[in-house]
Amino acid sequence: MDVVVISGGSGFVGSHLVDAVVTRGFRAVVIDNLITGNPRNLAQWTDDDRVIVYHQDCARPPALDLPVRYVLHFASPASPADYIRYPLETLAAGADGTRGMLELARGHNARFLLASTSEVYGDPLVHPQVESYYGNVNPIGPRSVYDEAKRFAESVVMAYHRTLGVDTAIVRLFNTYGPRMRLNDGRAIPNFVYQALTGQPITIYGDGSMTRSFCYVSDTVEGVLRLLMSDLHDPVNIGNPGEYTILELAQRVLAATGSASPLVYEPAMQDDPKVRRPDIARARTLLDWSPTIPLDQGLAWTIEAFKQDLA
Numbered sequence: 001m002d003v004v005v006i007s008g009g010s011g012f013v014g015s016h017l018v019d020a021v022v023t024r025g026f027r028a029v030v031i032d033n034l035i036t037g038n039p040r041n042l043a044q045w046t047d048d049d050r051v052i053v054y055h056q057d058c059a060r061p062p063a064l065d066l067p068v069r070y071v072l073h074f075a076s077p078a079s080p081a082d083y084i085r086y087p088l089e090t091l092a093a094g095a096d097g098t099r100g101m102l103e104l105a106r107g108h109n110a111r112f113l114l115a116s117t118s119e120v121y122g123d124p125l126v127h128p129q130v131e132s133y134y135g136n137v138n139p140i141g142p143r144s145v146y147d148e149a150k151r152f153a154e155s156v157v158m159a160y161h162r163t164l165g166v167d168t169a170i171v172r173l174f175n176t177y178g179p180r181m182r183l184n185d186g187r188a189i190p191n192f193v194y195q196a197l198t199g200q201p202i203t204i205y206g207d208g209s210m211t212r213s214f215c216y217v218s219d220t221v222e223g224v225l226r227l228l229m230s231d232l233h234d235p236v237n238i239g240n241p242g243e244y245t246i247l248e249l250a251q252r253v254l255a256a257t258g259s260a261s262p263l264v265y266e267p268a269m270q271d272d273p274k275v276r277r278p279d280i281a282r283a284r285t286l287l288d289w290s291p292t293i294p295l296d297q298g299l300a301w302t303i304e305a306f307k308q309d310l311a
């Protein structure tokens with residue numbers, strides 16, 4: 001059985017990728033230092049030898065005497081609250097982690113895929129964001145530990161590709177949501193769902209006019225796997241172009257949960273992108289991919305999962 005190595009495989013998107021690749025007939029090797037990951041996300045594979053888990057840092061991955069075909073680098077704190085809490089670890093995940101996983105791919109002649117991010121576009125001056133846009137990132141702001149780490153990671157990946165001939169891919173993920181996000185993850189959807197379900201005030205940072213575009217995790221996973229199986233090397237956006245203000249999102253969560261939680265306004269986050277929406281023409285034409293799950297459906301499934309996590 002061919003092996004897919006997934007750093008960050010105990011995390012939110014990573015664990016859904018593990019499920020998907022094993023379902024498609026691969027073995028999965030997970031490398032996760034559990035800084036923001038949770039072993040419970042892989043509990044369904046306990047005692048199943050198709051999933052092997054190493055709880056260690058991916059900057060120095062274990063030697064694997066296995067037929068590794070693909071290497072996916074998904075290890076990193078990804079919620080603004082997390083990467084502001086773990087700034088140096090986030091920089092290391094993008095720099096040392098990316099190098100470690102690229103060397104693993106190189107040693108096995110495997111195709112490598114980097115989980116990059118819409119944060120490489122920063123607070124964008126081009127809307128919607130096309131892959132050819134270079135972005136607008138404050139290099140010394142609090143978000144830079146994530147934004148610049150991912151920008152550096154993309155640069156390292158392209159250097160390994162151009163200089164060493166490693167077969168590489170880069171996916172730029174836009175906001176993704178679904179089951180297995182942590183209740184205290186800090187991002188808008190988990191915060192609002194948790195607050196609505198527990199009767200606490202919904203925290204709106206700033207005036208709520210910022211926009212985001214939310215992609216349900218099963219759509220994201222399908223897009224990532226199509227890119228993995230392709231022969232593309234340049235970055236591809238994967239996200240749902242449906243764009244909502246944060247205030248609209250809060251209202252949808254309140255409606256879907258039937259909650260009477262009030263809205264409270266808190267100070268805006270520094271350098272918070274004012275708008276975000278993916279241009280997915282590349283994914284549509286080159287991967288024949290587009291998202292299929294509408295926000296209200298995805299929210300309903302996410303709310304169900306959060307209710308079970310709370311119970």
Ligand code: UDP
Nearest residue numbers: 080186187188191203204205210246269272
């Ligand atoms: N946000 C908010 N209240 C929260 C969490 C987030 O108003 O409790 C806002 C945040 O300031 C940003 C948007 O929601 O404008 C999306 O934030 P999130 O942390 O989900 O991810 P980001 O897209 O910023 O990485």
